[in-house]
Amino acid sequence: MKKITIQPAATELFIGTGLLKSAQLKEYFGGTKVVVVADPAVKDLYGADLAKQLSAELFTLPNSREAKTQDVSNDLINTLFKMKAPKETTLVAIGGGATTDLVGFAASIYMRGIPTVLIPTTLLGAVDASIGGKTAIDTPFGKNLIGTLHHPKAIFTDFDTFQTLPESEWFNGWAEILKMGLIQRTSLWNLGFEKRNDPALIINAIEAKIAVVEQDPKEKGLRRILNFGHTIGHALEAISDYQIPHGQAVAIGCAAEAHLSMQLDYLSKEEFAQIETTYLSFELKLPKNYDRSKLLGAMAHDKKRAAGELRFVLIDKIGHALPFEGAYCRPVEARALEPTLDWMEKRYA
Amino acid sequence: MKKITIQPAATELFIGTGLLKSAQLKEYFGGTKVVVVADPAVKDLYGADLAKQLSAELFTLPNSREAKTQDVSNDLINTLFKMKAPKETTLVAIGGGATTDLVGFAASIYMRGIPTVLIPTTLLGAVDASIGGKTAIDTPFGKNLIGTLHHPKAIFTDFDTFQTLPESEWFNGWAEILKMGLIQRTSLWNLGFEKRNDPALIINAIEAKIAVVEQDPKEKGLRRILNFGHTIGHALEAISDYQIPHGQAVAIGCAAEAHLSMQLDYLSKEEFAQIETTYLSFELKLPKNYDRSKLLGAMAHDKKRAAGELRFVLIDKIGHALPFEGAYCRPVEARALEPTLDWMEKRYA
Numbered sequence: 001m002k003k004i005t006i007q008p009a010a011t012e013l014f015i016g017t018g019l020l021k022s023a024q025l026k027e028y029f030g031g032t033k034v035v036v037v038a039d040p041a042v043k044d045l046y047g048a049d050l051a052k053q054l055s056a057e058l059f060t061l062p063n064s065r066e067a068k069t070q071d072v073s074n075d076l077i078n079t080l081f082k083m084k085a086p087k088e089t090t091l092v093a094i095g096g097g098a099t100t101d102l103v104g105f106a107a108s109i110y111m112r113g114i115p116t117v118l119i120p121t122t123l124l125g126a127v128d129a130s131i132g133g134k135t136a137i138d139t140p141f142g143k144n145l146i147g148t149l150h151h152p153k154a155i156f157t158d159f160d161t162f163q164t165l166p167e168s169e170w171f172n173g174w175a176e177i178l179k180m181g182l183i184q185r186t187s188l189w190n191l192g193f194e195k196r197n198d199p200a201l202i203i204n205a206i207e208a209k210i211a212v213v214e215q216d217p218k219e220k221g222l223r224r225i226l227n228f229g230h231t232i233g234h235a236l237e238a239i240s241d242y243q244i245p246h247g248q249a250v251a252i253g254c255a256a257e258a259h260l261s262m263q264l265d266y267l268s269k270e271e272f273a274q275i276e277t278t279y280l281s282f283e284l285k286l287p288k289n290y291d292r293s294k295l296l297g298a299m300a301h302d303k304k305r306a307a308g309e310l311r312f313v314l315i316d317k318i319g320h321a322l323p324f325e326g327a328y329c330r331p332v333e334a335r336a337l338e339p340t341l342d343w344m345e346k347r348y349a
Numbered sequence: 350m351k352k353i354t355i356q357p358a359a360t361e362l363f364i365g366t367g368l369l370k371s372a373q374l375k376e377y378f379g380g381t382k383v384v385v386v387a388d389p390a391v392k393d394l395y396g397a398d399l400a401k402q403l404s405a406e407l408f409t410l411p412n413s414r415e416a417k418t419q420d421v422s423n424d425l426i427n428t429l430f431k432m433k434a435p436k437e438t439t440l441v442a443i444g445g446g447a448t449t450d451l452v453g454f455a456a457s458i459y460m461r462g463i464p465t466v467l468i469p470t471t472l473l474g475a476v477d478a479s480i481g482g483k484t485a486i487d488t489p490f491g492k493n494l495i496g497t498l499h500h501p502k503a504i505f506t507d508f509d510t511f512q513t514l515p516e517s518e519w520f521n522g523w524a525e526i527l528k529m530g531l532i533q534r535t536s537l538w539n540l541g542f543e544k545r546n547d548p549a550l551i552i553n554a555i556e557a558k559i560a561v562v563e564q565d566p567k568e569k570g571l572r573r574i575l576n577f578g579h580t581i582g583h584a585l586e587a588i589s590d591y592q593i594p595h596g597q598a599v600a601i602g603c604a605a606e607a608h609l610s611m612q613l614d615y616l617s618k619e620e621f622a623q624i625e626t627t628y629l630s631f632e633l634k635l636p637k638n639y640d641r642s643k644l645l646g647a648m649a650h651d652k653k654r655a656a657g658e659l660r661f662v663l664i665d666k667i668g669h670a671l672p673f674e675g676a677y678c679r680p681v682e683a684r685a686l687e688p689t690l691d692w693m694e695k696r697y698a
Contacts, residue, residue, distance in 0.1 A: 041590075070423075076421075077488075077495065078490070081488065081490040081494065082490075084649065105458075108497065109454075109458070109495045109496060109497055110494075111494060111496075112483065112484075112485070112494065112496040112498060113497065113498070115540060134461065135461075136461070139426075139430065141427070141429075141431075143432040145430065145459075145460060146458045146459065146460075147458060147460075147461040148457065148458055148462065148497060149461060149462070167603060296514075300433065347648065
């Protein structure tokens with residue numbers, strides 16, 4: 001087991017195998033009041049056992065793709081009020097990123113904030129959603145548009161829980177690891193998907209994200225590099241009504257935003273060609289109902305955007321995002337996007 | 350005009366007269382995108398003018414005692430989404446504590462937080478609600494039970510806006526100033542209600558609150574002293590269904606919690622007698638539907654309470670709250686409360 005302390009909130013991150021069944025986990029909670037939150041599938045796999053082990057209450061989320069809504073957050077909060085859960089209560093979120101995002105949000109506003117412990121059970125949750133304190137719920141206007149920064153007290157990342165994941169879920173995490181390779185850490189670039197279950201690699205990816213969020217916890221500058229591939233990626237997800245998996249959307253987004261970086265003369269043609277080849281090794285496809293005007297419309301709702309402008313994180317070589325005077329993202333006119341969209345539409349039709 | 354910078358968020362606080370009409374205010378906002386939020390009465394008095402002056406959008410809150418609800422917060426947030434307000438938008442809340450609390454909350458969760466500027470138009474708002482970054486909405490389970498810590502970028506406190514306040518609204522602020530005198534700053538104790546409009550006194554009260562919240566921004570210890578008088582005060586408000594003004598409830602609460610401090614042998618009988626006399630100079634009355642079991646029931650929902658226990662801030666002399674090993678609040682058994690409730694019921698029947 002490896003232990004890392006994440007600043008500024010001194011979040012204790014435990015990574016290893018067998019953590020969920022360890023005496024350590026039980027010890028960590030001691031006698032504190034705990035409520036475990038899981039979706040029905042994760043409840044059956046781990047949540048119910050965990051709640052029993054910790055003598056905790058168990059809250060089961062609805063089994064639906066719309067689980068990350070204000071209604072569900074309210075149901076959880078109202079349940080806490082009904083059980084008169086005091087401000088010392090710890091909410092334990094076990095599951096994927098949607099679960100940890102939602103539970104983090106509810107915890108951040110219940111009585112002005114109660115502690116959380118996150119137990120990510122997906123590669124994406126482990127390397128991305130659980131790190132950095134972002135919480136979120138979805139709104140009718142878009143995903144993750146309501147949220148807070150609320151750092152967990154601890155994170156337990158147990159590799160054992162990944163072993164039942166389907167291939168597409170592994171790829172959701174893998175797309176984020178490749179992104180980290182492109183923007184910040186070449187040792188994560190292009191290792192081959194067969195390495196996805198290598199603990200050393202996963203720990204490297206987690207440490208890469210930690211390095212970024214510790215330098216800029218409030219996303220005033222550097223942290224924005226993590227949005228590389230996501231301006232287009234999020235818009236692709238949105239227009240598909242979230243039928244396209246996150247990993248697919250982010251992978252296409254990264255390839256396209258690397259293309260844009262080349263188009264704007266920051267990235268060399270040679271490096272772009274290497275990136276293009278890597279992403280061609282995966283089966284990536286635009287959403288069936290893809291349409292350029294829809295994509296541009298969806299991008300207008302992006303959180304990075306300032307009044308009316310589209311903004312992109314760009315790279316100038318593999319492993320390095322452009323600082324742009326400390327803003328780490330750059331306005332790009334819709335017209336300048338056209339060659340990139342031409343390329344993307346041809347490549348991933 | 351006086352300018353104070355409040356840490357840790359470097360909130361700029363401007364206090365004086367004529368601020369709302371000053372060129373300084375307009376300059377402060379420069380060209381930033383602003384949305385002004387006010388209730389209908391404050392809109393007519395100042396809000397509409399202010400929005401015009403800043404070329405800002407104006408959002409009018411519903412005119413109702415239930416204005417601080419999630420529904421109203423959602424209406425405001427959805428309006429921001431509809432106008433595609435970017436993350437750089439500043440929300441300006443002008444009004445009493447309910448308005449600044451609600452707008453602060455909505456701003457803290459919109460796109461994970463956008464900046465706010467608060468313009469308190471009541472003495473209570475100026476000396477209490479606007480200082481320290483607490484935001485809140487009410488729930489069916491109690492007031493202020495959902496909220497965040499979200500420090501404003503700036504506060505403009507213009508004495509001119511207090512001049513139209515009714516007497517009971519002045520007393521809402523005055524009760525908090527007296528409380529500051531009891532827990533922390535003797536220069537605020539017992540100055541006489543006729544001083545309520547003295548700028549030097551108001552600034553002293555604001556600085557007293559700043560001194561506390563700067564030392565303990567996250568309410569881990571010292572800041573809890575600000576809850577003196579509020580365990581009982583909040584419960585009195587709750588059982589009256591908020592028909593009793595906040596100042597009345599807090600004044601009775603302060604007197605009663607001073608009595609409890611004496612009962613538990615922390616406060617001398619002589620000092621308590623002085624406190625009792627001061628509060629007798631005001632016309633204070635328990636809610637018409639007061640009932641001891643209701644009061645105890647309402648206290649069970651208090652945020653300070655740990656599992657099943659009632660907790661109180663206590664004083665050991667006028668101008669000093671008890672530290673209790675850094676917790677600044679102490680569990681008290683319901684039984685030990687009885688003599689205090691006997692006294693309170695007799696005194697304020």
